[in-house]
Amino acid sequence: MVSAQGIRELKDIVGKNRCLTAPEDLMVYSHDVFAERRPDVVILPMTTEEVSRVLQVASREKIPVTPRGSATGLSGMCTPEWGGIVMAMSKMNKILEISPEDRLAIVEPGVITQDLQEAVERAGVFYPPDPASQSICQIGGNVATNAGGPRCVKYGVTRDYILGLEAVLASGEVIKTGGRPIKNVTGYDITRLICGSEGTLAVITKIIIKLIPKPEARRTLLVAFRSIDDASVTVSKIMAAGILPRALELMDHQYIRITEKNFKLGLPVEAAAMLIIEVDGFAETVDRQARIAKEFCERQGAFDIKLAESEAEADRLWVARKTGSVALFRLSKMMLTEDATVPISKIPSMVRKINEIREKYRIPIYLLAHAGDGNMHPLITYDPQNKEESERVDNAVKEIFETSIALGGTLSGEHGIGLAKKNFLHLEVTPAELQVWKNIKKSFDPEGILNPGKFV
Amino acid sequence: MVSAQGIRELKDIVGKNRCLTAPEDLMVYSHDVFAERRPDVVILPMTTEEVSRVLQVASREKIPVTPRGSATGLSGMCTPEWGGIVMAMSKMNKILEISPEDRLAIVEPGVITQDLQEAVERAGVFYPPDPASQSICQIGGNVATNAGGPRCVKYGVTRDYILGLEAVLASGEVIKTGGRPIKNVTGYDITRLICGSEGTLAVITKIIIKLIPKPEARRTLLVAFRSIDDASVTVSKIMAAGILPRALELMDHQYIRITEKNFKLGLPVEAAAMLIIEVDGFAETVDRQARIAKEFCERQGAFDIKLAESEAEADRLWVARKTGSVALFRLSKMMLTEDATVPISKIPSMVRKINEIREKYRIPIYLLAHAGDGNMHPLITYDPQNKEESERVDNAVKEIFETSIALGGTLSGEHGIGLAKKNFLHLEVTPAELQVWKNIKKSFDPEGILNPGKFV
Numbered sequence: 001m002v003s004a005q006g007i008r009e010l011k012d013i014v015g016k017n018r019c020l021t022a023p024e025d026l027m028v029y030s031h032d033v034f035a036e037r038r039p040d041v042v043i044l045p046m047t048t049e050e051v052s053r054v055l056q057v058a059s060r061e062k063i064p065v066t067p068r069g070s071a072t073g074l075s076g077m078c079t080p081e082w083g084g085i086v087m088a089m090s091k092m093n094k095i096l097e098i099s100p101e102d103r104l105a106i107v108e109p110g111v112i113t114q115d116l117q118e119a120v121e122r123a124g125v126f127y128p129p130d131p132a133s134q135s136i137c138q139i140g141g142n143v144a145t146n147a148g149g150p151r152c153v154k155y156g157v158t159r160d161y162i163l164g165l166e167a168v169l170a171s172g173e174v175i176k177t178g179g180r181p182i183k184n185v186t187g188y189d190i191t192r193l194i195c196g197s198e199g200t201l202a203v204i205t206k207i208i209i210k211l212i213p214k215p216e217a218r219r220t221l222l223v224a225f226r227s228i229d230d231a232s233v234t235v236s237k238i239m240a241a242g243i244l245p246r247a248l249e250l251m252d253h254q255y256i257r258i259t260e261k262n263f264k265l266g267l268p269v270e271a272a273a274m275l276i277i278e279v280d281g282f283a284e285t286v287d288r289q290a291r292i293a294k295e296f297c298e299r300q301g302a303f304d305i306k307l308a309e310s311e312a313e314a315d316r317l318w319v320a321r322k323t324g325s326v327a328l329f330r331l332s333k334m335m336l337t338e339d340a341t342v343p344i345s346k347i348p349s350m351v352r353k354i355n356e357i358r359e360k361y362r363i364p365i366y367l368l369a370h371a372g373d374g375n376m377h378p379l380i381t382y383d384p385q386n387k388e389e390s391e392r393v394d395n396a397v398k399e400i401f402e403t404s405i406a407l408g409g410t411l412s413g414e415h416g417i418g419l420a421k422k423n424f425l426h427l428e429v430t431p432a433e434l435q436v437w438k439n440i441k442k443s444f445d446p447e448g449i450l451n452p453g454k455f456v
Numbered sequence: 457m458v459s460a461q462g463i464r465e466l467k468d469i470v471g472k473n474r475c476l477t478a479p480e481d482l483m484v485y486s487h488d489v490f491a492e493r494r495p496d497v498v499i500l501p502m503t504t505e506e507v508s509r510v511l512q513v514a515s516r517e518k519i520p521v522t523p524r525g526s527a528t529g530l531s532g533m534c535t536p537e538w539g540g541i542v543m544a545m546s547k548m549n550k551i552l553e554i555s556p557e558d559r560l561a562i563v564e565p566g567v568i569t570q571d572l573q574e575a576v577e578r579a580g581v582f583y584p585p586d587p588a589s590q591s592i593c594q595i596g597g598n599v600a601t602n603a604g605g606p607r608c609v610k611y612g613v614t615r616d617y618i619l620g621l622e623a624v625l626a627s628g629e630v631i632k633t634g635g636r637p638i639k640n641v642t643g644y645d646i647t648r649l650i651c652g653s654e655g656t657l658a659v660i661t662k663i664i665i666k667l668i669p670k671p672e673a674r675r676t677l678l679v680a681f682r683s684i685d686d687a688s689v690t691v692s693k694i695m696a697a698g699i700l701p702r703a704l705e706l707m708d709h710q711y712i713r714i715t716e717k718n719f720k721l722g723l724p725v726e727a728a729a730m731l732i733i734e735v736d737g738f739a740e741t742v743d744r745q746a747r748i749a750k751e752f753c754e755r756q757g758a759f760d761i762k763l764a765e766s767e768a769e770a771d772r773l774w775v776a777r778k779t780g781s782v783a784l785f786r787l788s789k790m791m792l793t794e795d796a797t798v799p800i801s802k803i804p805s806m807v808r809k810i811n812e813i814r815e816k817y818r819i820p821i822y823l824l825a826h827a828g829d830g831n832m833h834p835l836i837t838y839d840p841q842n843k844e845e846s847e848r849v850d851n852a853v854k855e856i857f858e859t860s861i862a863l864g865g866t867l868s869g870e871h872g873i874g875l876a877k878k879n880f881l882h883l884e885v886t887p888a889e890l891q892v893w894k895n896i897k898k899s900f901d902p903e904g905i906l907n908p909g910k911f912v
């Protein structure tokens with residue numbers, strides 16, 4: 001609970017219009033895709049100084065503060081587990097600078113990821129990370145969760161594109177980390193410690209983003225296989241053969257069927273699996289890379305290979321990949337999107353095991369994967385009101401995580417831990433390792449006011 | 457000082473042959489390129505368990521422990537400032553696994569960087585970071601210092617190639633961070649916190665290294681300019697034009713002259729500056745990239761452009777870049793290699809300022825730079841016995857750092873802070889930021905036994 005005096009102080013800092021307490025406002029800021037928790041008050045800061053002053057009050061009064069972007073997260077990372085303040089960064093949404101010469105952009109955290117991408121591409125440079133929610137998610141949330149996406153197989157994740165940050169500590173103190181230079185080894189890497197810390201260490205108020213030259217061409221293939229084993233073996237062979245596609249996505253039979261049923265795209269519903277393979281780079285090389293990838297697929301038994309002849313056709317090939325999960329989300333009462341991630345060579349084993357789990361627990365699992373980096377996305381639909389079914393789902397999810405860890409994988413490739421996976425952490429992390437995290441958390445936030453109740 | 461009882465315990469752990477106390481042995485392990493400090497005892501562990509047991513003794517007895525690789529560092533990072541134990545990792549030197557399929561290698565810290573590079577290239581994969589000392593330095597030291605090198609302009613630094621670590625905390629507890637998956641967002645990024653921490657947080661005992669496909673071709677240009685301004689403007693224009701060379705190195709007039717004088721390579725000594733521009737990738741594209749780079753140089757007033765027609769010729773073009781600093785090092789009583797780093801667009805300003813500093817303090821400065829990422833290497837030779845000259849050098853160094861920071865740069869692009877730059881940290885880092893580092897240090901190493909007396 002925030003006291004009436006506390007609310008008054010917060011209103012003094014940001015003004016009435018950006019300090020929300022009406023129940024309908026609180027509801028809007030109470031959930032992400034996974035969880036729902038009601039805050040006591042929502043603050044919409046517009047400056048770093050406001051963030052700092054709010055945190056000073058929160059620190060003094062020991063009020064929990066949960067920073068959030070667009071709340072497109074899938075693990076309950078930005079829901080205010082212990083109530084208190086939700087600090088929504090959407091009004092700090094300016095692109096402050098784009099410098100192709102220094103290969104960087106400087107932005108506030110509330111900038112929509114796709115707006116950033118379009119702005120830098122107009123300037124001839126490129127920001128690769130492309131989380132599925134890029135049209136609505138905020139770059140600050142991407143940094144806080146170290147977001148991924150299909151293109152990350154070639155280009156790396158959000159973490160690899162952050163040169164520096166301005167952030168506010170729990171105490172209200174403002175720090176900067178890193179800076180404009182591309183290379184920087186001065187002191188501890190606080191930039192990457194805050195990146196992926198899910199709002200538990202500091203509130204990000206400014207981001208220096210590294211940019212790269214924009215690839216001039218891409219070629220996209222959509223390939224159908226009669227066996228999912230053939231498809232997943234193809235993935236690991238392509239990667240080992242020196243082709244690094246900019247995307248290498250896998251869809252299984254269940255996913256293809258539900259997508260075709262809902263969208264009538266003309267997909268080969270007899271396929272056991274499909275791959276999207278996208279290569280990019282200089283114009284001269286994309287054709288050769290596409291040809292090599294095609295030959296691999298043929299040798300591995302692919303029976304239907306579509307090679308896009310234009311940008312528009314390439315976009316059409318992506319429709320199947322992008323719409324299926326939306327359809328599933330709409331059709332189901334609840335959809336879980338897991339993201340257990342394994343070494344690339346273990347993809348065939350992981351896929352086989354997911355099929356076993358589907359049978360064993362009699363639940364619908366639709367398998368999507370950023371296969372190129374072993375990042376599986378089993379989508380599970382169910383009715384959370386049905387207790388017996390929910391239990392089967394819980395057990396299936398647990399077994400998916402156990403399998404991933406047993407194969408040398410991790411609980412989360414890109415969605416984060418948040419609330420969803422904190423109870424599974426012991427599978428991957430030893431008590432000594434968790435203690436290291438807790439010590440760091442304590443060193444940043446001794447009162448534990450930043451996003452409490454989460455993974456650390 | 458380590459007590460006789462302490463020495464006996466250490467000998468019990470690693471055996472007499474790997475617990476060195478003879479003065480001549482201690483001398484061997486007492487310096488890097490920058491500083492010299494005598495340890496009380498040198499331990500050469502062969503297993504993680506030995507590292508752990510040594511740290512348990514050190515923790516209990518509060519003995520400083522300074523881990524080191526080949527001590528090729530330039531900032532006094534691995535010299536035992538407070539004596540105690542030097543833990544030399546050279547005997548933990550096994551390549552445990554190379555998996556092209558999973559795009560990774562697993563190695564012990566004592567593996568020589570070039571041995572690793574050659575081994576993975578034989579397997580068809582590629583480890584890009586290439587510090588100048590790659591033929592003798594150890595990969596563990598590269599991780600501890602987040603080492604760079606010429607190829608890092610395109611491929612990123614050591615940090616970008618570490619998937620996970622095994623490390624031993626000051627307490628002797630063994631932790632692992634990250635893992636085999638390419639993508640991993642489970643918990644805080646301890647991997648990158650330890651990377652670049654200069655031995656102050658943990659002793660690295662195993663490294664999971666990310667590999668990428670090996671580029672199939674490269675083209676190398678050596679380009680001479682009549683004005684250093686033209687050369688440095690060329691650098692920033694090439695970068696802004698969408699060409700990302702795998703190396704973009706600058707040498708100034710002083711450096712060219714001293715190199716030619718000592719090695720008679722046929723360099724154009726009338727040049728005010730030279731650039732090495734190296735592009736790589738698929739065979740079809742390197743020619744076009746090289747042509748574009750060449751056109752840029754011509755338009756910017758280059759008067760002598762050599763384009764290597766073979767691998768052997770490419771290697772020859774690199775000779776000038778690589779031998780000059782060796783010559784200087786041998787010819788001088790003392791050579792400082794600074795690495796202040798600026799945003800790419802500020803290279804022309806930084807170069808002009810270094811020329812002013814050279815005049816102002818009347819000291820020889822030879823300028824090398826990984827210009828593609830703004831990483832300057834002013835080499836300063838002097839006689840440390842000459843007090844008056846040393847003072848001028850100190851003042852010049854200070855002004856170089858101040859200039860770098862004023863231009864939005866950093867104290868260190870790749871050489872680290874260690875002892876050399878700790879007195880300059882206040883130029884770049886606020887007390888609040890330094891406190892964050894100190895808090896982290898304390899959370900890892902409450903007794904302060906790991907590499908004490910350094911930057912944190």
